[in-house]
Amino acid sequence: MDNIAEGFERDGNGEFKQYLFIAKGSCGETRSQIYRAFDYGFLDENTFEELKSQSVEISQSISNFIDYLQNTEIKGLKYKKLDQPQS
Numbered sequence: 531m532d533n534i535a536e537g538f539e540r541d542g543n544g545e546f547k548q549y550l551f552i553a554k555g556s557c558g559e560t561r562s563q564i565y566r567a568f569d570y571g572f573l574d575e576n577t578f579e580e581l582k583s584q585s586v587e588i589s590q591s592i593s594n595f596i597d598y599l600q601n602t603e604i605k606g607l608k609y610k611k612l613d614q615p616q617s
Contacts, residue, residue, distance in 0.1 A: 534592075543599045550599075554592045561585040 533556060537549025561582060568578040 539597055544603050547596055547599050550596050557589040
């Protein structure tokens with residue numbers, strides 16, 4: 531979540547997407563830790579399946595958002611500020 535917040539504050543889609551990719555990678559790391567916790571017996575099977583499912587869903591949501599940003603003509607607030615006419 532922190533990566534997403536930091537990327538959003540950059541006000542441009544290119545940088546935002548970069549941070550979303552980092553967040554997606556962190557989601558994969560979390561899933562790896564979920565597997566490890568299950569393997570060591572810290573999670574029962576139901577908890578493991580629920581957490582794994584949630585991590586896959588979050589990863590897919592981030593991926594869908596990245597796809598949206600790649601296909602939109604809106605490029606971010608910092609570019610809008612540059613495009614506004616000077617008075």
